Amino acid sequence: MEGHNGHGAGGPGADDAANADGATSANAAANANGWDDPVAREGAAERARARDQRLTEQRRALPDQPGVYLFRNVKGTVIYVGKAKSIKKRVASHFSNPSTQAGRDLLPMIDRIDALVVSTESEALLTEQNFIKQYKPRFNIRLRDDKSYPYIGISLDEDYPRVYFTRERHRRTRAYFGPYSNAKRVRETLDLLGKIFMFRSCDGPEPGRRSGSPCLDYYIKRCEAPCVGYVTREQYRTSIDGVIDFLSGRYRAIESAIDANMREAAAEQRFEDAARERNRLRSIRSLLERQRVTNASVGTLDAIAIAVEGHDANAQVFQVRDGVLSDRQGFYLENEAGDDVAAVAEAFILQYYGSSLMIPPLLVVQQELADREETIAAALTERRGSAVELRAAERGDKRRILELAERNARLQLDQERLRSERRRQQRVDALDGLQTALGLDTIPLRVECFDISHVGGTHTVASMVVLEAGATKKADYRRFTLREGTEGVPDDFASMEEVLSRRLAQYERQHDRSPHDDGYDASFAALPNLLVIDGGKGQLSAGMKVLEGFQRRGVAIVSLAKRIEEVFVPGRSEPIILPHDTPELQLLQRIRDEAHRFAIGHHRIRRDRAMTRSVLDSLAGVGPARKRALMNHFGSPEAFLAATREELEAVPGLPGKVARDLYLQINKTGH
Structure with a gap:
């Protein structure tokens, strides 16, 4: 990603960095940047007044109808999505009465308000979640790592479908069950299903x-x-139908089908087949008896319980x-706004069943949701x-089931x-x-590490990774494209x-800028307490040639050599050897390995990208469509070059x- 200095610096999460350090109040911005002169303060105050006036005009123009509204920051990034009857x-209630600390943090960051009108409140709920x-x-309340939840997929588009573990669900010709919160339990379920229904495990x-x-x-009777x-x-499809019935919770239908197969095989004196069906029936019944929590008259439902404390929340789904009790799913939620149980439960239900492939006819919920039941039910019914x-x-x-889910959520x-x-x-x-071992004046709250990656001097790149308070801050990671090695x-x-x-x-270009300025980069504007170079004495000496400006500002600089994990510091000939079981060395190893991983990527x-270029790219008259046609016809660039007229x-x-x-081009150029 191209950086602000024009040399290929950049990185992921620029919008996230802008979110974190975006529009603040005039005084907060001034204090954060050290603007002590009246001109800078007056400029910040003027921008804040202009923003407030603009927001007031936007609020007056908002419709008095049901729909969804989006708050954007100065970078245009959406920082909050809400829905409303009006x-x-x-929106007016946000500005007149910010009820939480998160609400008070949100308001100074709003730079623009967008709105979308819908027909009903239930439609607004679904649009908000989208x-x-x-x-x-x-x-907003969000499931953590919602892209990584596992599913069970069934390849119904194949003659002999596979049943497999997956984290994607985009193929419309396939059936998916989930999401599940525990990958280990998904694999155990697949193992059990393989024993009972004997589907194939081969790929393709x-x-x-x-x-x-x-x-x-x-x-071994697994296929x-x-x-x-x-x-x-x-016959194979009948087994796959059994898998679908099992994952859908139709257990009594499965028991009846297997029992009928067993009796039919016994009547026809196919005793080996009857014994196999008997074993399958025993496995099913044994599993169901272990998991039976109530009588069958309760039927099919999901019990959903939410526990909230501060910015943390947990949701439990008892299916x-x-x-x-066919399964229990547990999910952690990000609750930056500090919402109550009802708001968290509403957001979770809509997000969870927005990605779930099966919605039961009954959801048992906590009492706090009593006044929202009708709207949520209408959205799920749709x-x-x-x-x-x-x-x-x-x-x-x-x-009793709901209380069990509530206890688990709290635990x-x-x-x-x-x-x-x-x-x-x-x-x-x-x-x-680390402060003690390196003799630093302050605790290294921000640590930056740099690494170089290349093959034989080609495609040379560098990475910058960041730890803040000992935790990775991926929004501040940056990549650099460097000059190639000589010959x-x-x-x-x-x-x-x-x-x-x-x-x-x-840093010198960014640190005295306002976060409101175009081209502001919060990562480059930050001053590290400790700068770590991946390498030995040579890399440290190379870095010291150009980092005098950082040293004057109190930045400590060290290098970490990988062979025996030696820490080199300026002005000291002998390295510092930290014991391998100390947390300070492990922290340095962690950031060094992360920098290496990021650079390698x-x-x-x-x-x-360089390797995917072929001789066809250099020929006049060959665009993407003709390149595809030639490759499809000849199969390889070599076959194309050997072709006759x-x-x-x-x-x-x-x-x-x-x-x-x-x-003519091929032969003229000597290819």
Whole structure:
């Protein structure tokens, strides 16, 4: 990504950095940037007054109708999405009565308000969730890592479908079940399903392998060998239907079908088949009895409980199918705005069932959602295509299941907070230890690490990764594209000198800018407490040539040599050797490895782009469409270069004159 200095510096998360450091109040901006002169303060105050006037005019123009509104910051990034029966009144309430600390943090960051009118409140709910999924606003409630939740996929577009673990669900010709919160449990479920329904585990659209004989799965009763015709396509599809019934919670139908198959096989004296069906029936019944939490009359439902504390929230989904607790899902949520249980529950339900492939007819929820049940139910009914009921259970088996979900939500939230506190304390100990070991004047709250990556001096790149308070800050990561080595000879010292000089130049260009200015980069504007160079004495010496400006500002500079993890510091001939089990060395290793990973990733992208260029790119008259046609016809650049004029003229869709020109170009250039 191109940087502000024109040398290829840049990186991911620029919008996130702008979010974090975006529009603030005039005084806060002035204090943060050290503007003590009256001119700077007056300029900031004038911008704030202009913004307030603009927002007032936008608020007056908002419609008094149901819909969705979006708050954007000065960079145009969406930082909050809301829905309302009346957009105008709801937006006004944000400004007249910010009820939480997060609300007070939100208001100074708003630079523009957009609105979208819809027909009904339930439509507004669904539209809001679509926008949240698209923009991932900082101040909205969101599932953590929502892209990584696992699913079980079934390839119904194949003659002999596979049942497999996946994290994508974009193919319309396939069935997906999930999302699940625990990948290990998904794999255990797949293992159980394989034993019961004996579907194939081989990859590819066609079953089997080149040898033409069944694999081991057939002999251990894990597959019925469709690859060699031991089972017909219809029989195999019946097994897949059983998998779908199981994942959909139709357990009684599965029991009945297997029991009928067993009795039919026994009546026909196919005793081996009858024994196999009997074993399948025992496995199913054993599993269901272990998981049965109530009587079958409870039917099919999801019990949803939310626990909230500060900015943290946990949601538990207890899935009951035919009276059996088929699964329990737990999700952590980001609650930056500090919303209450009702708001978190509403957002979670809409997000969860927006990606879930199955919505049950009944959701048992907490009492706090009582006044929102009708609107949420209408939105889910529209998505499911049939009636969905939300009910706050007050007694009986449903209440008992909900209480169990509530206890689990509170327990999971407490455990997560304990783990977070433990990780925070470990980071504090590591930073304290690093300060002592390196003799630093202050705790290194911001640490930057730089690494170089190339192959033989080609496609040379560098990375800058950042730790703040001991935790990675990926929004501040940056990549650099550097000058190539001379005649393919790498020069790591010159490369390190270049990237560090550019880092210093960016700081001097950025640090006295306002966050409102075009081209402002919060990462380059920040001053590190500690700068780590990946390498030994040579890399440190190269860095010291250009980092005098950082040293004058109190930045400590060290290098970390990988062989025996030696830490070199300026002015000291002998390295510092830190014990391998100390948190301070582990912190340095972690940021060094992260810088290496980030640099390698950028290098591979540049190298792959270069390698994908072929001789066809240098020929006149060959665009993307003709390049595809030539490659499809000949199969490789080599075959194309060896083609005769007649063979080129025979390419479908290629005009005869163009084919003759290509033949002349190839031979004239000596290819």
